[in-house]
Amino acid sequence: MAERVVSKLKVVTLPDPLARPPAEDPWREFRQVEVIDLKLEFRFRHSLGKYSRFFLELEHRRLMATRCPRCGAVWMPPRPACGNDLVVTEWLELPGRGTLAAATECAYTLTTGGGKDRLVLGYVALEGASTLLLQQIRNYGDPRRLTVGLPVRAVWAEGPVNHPMELFWFEPAD
Numbered sequence: 742m743a744e745r746v747v748s749k750l751k752v753v754t755l756p757d758p759l760a761r762p763p764a765e766d767p768w769r770e771f772r773q774v775e776v777i778d779l780k781l782e783f784r785f786r787h788s789l790g791k792y793s794r795f796f797l798e799l800e801h802r803r804l805m806a807t808r809c810p811r812c813g814a815v816w817m818p819p820r821p822a823c824g825n826d827l828v829v830t831e832w833l834e835l836p837g838r839g840t841l842a843a844a845t846e847c848a849y850t851l852t853t854g855g856g857k858d859r860l861v862l863g864y865v866a867l868e869g870a871s872t873l874l875l876q877q878i879r880n881y882g883d884p885r886r887l888t889v890g891l892p893v894r895a896v897w898a899e900g901p902v903n904h905p906m907e908l909f910w911f912e913p914a915d
């Protein structure tokens with residue numbers, strides 16, 4: 742019979758992982774499994790909304806946080822409304838210097854296509870910020886250098902990128 746489903750890779754009958762006799766296997770009628778080749782592709786038109794200025798200023802190599810005029814909290818990443826008291830915040834540029842608060846190596850690369858290398862993300866406490874910014878850490882050499890308190894600096898991409906967050910990353914400052 743001709744192939745009716747071109748994506749079908751195989752049909753297998755899987756054994757009961759508990760090795761029960763078939764009569765005692767409650768899933769015996771469900772052990773035949775079809776495996777298909779499935780490709781998913783999504784495209785989003787996504788507004789960055791009230792956060793847009795943060796992303797737009799990255800093109801000018803500026804890191805924009807927001808500051809609450811009431812409690813003084815400096816949000817980075819920015820928040821249009823203060824998380825403490827819901828007051829509308831003001832934009833504030835921060836220097837691209839800070840210290841590492843945490844770092845981890847990720848099992849997956851960026852879905853935006855921005856990197857095929859091993860991805861290391863770190864929480865960075867930028868000078869003047871009350872909160873931590875999650876961003877890529879690159880060019881750190883020995884991973885054992887990635888300790889809490891390591892001085893880091895923002896480094897800016899030279900060429901075009903897919904997503905605004907790929908316009909910068911952090912590296913050890915020395």
Ligand SMILES: [Zn+2]
Nearest residue numbers: 809812823825
């Ligand atoms: Zn506030």
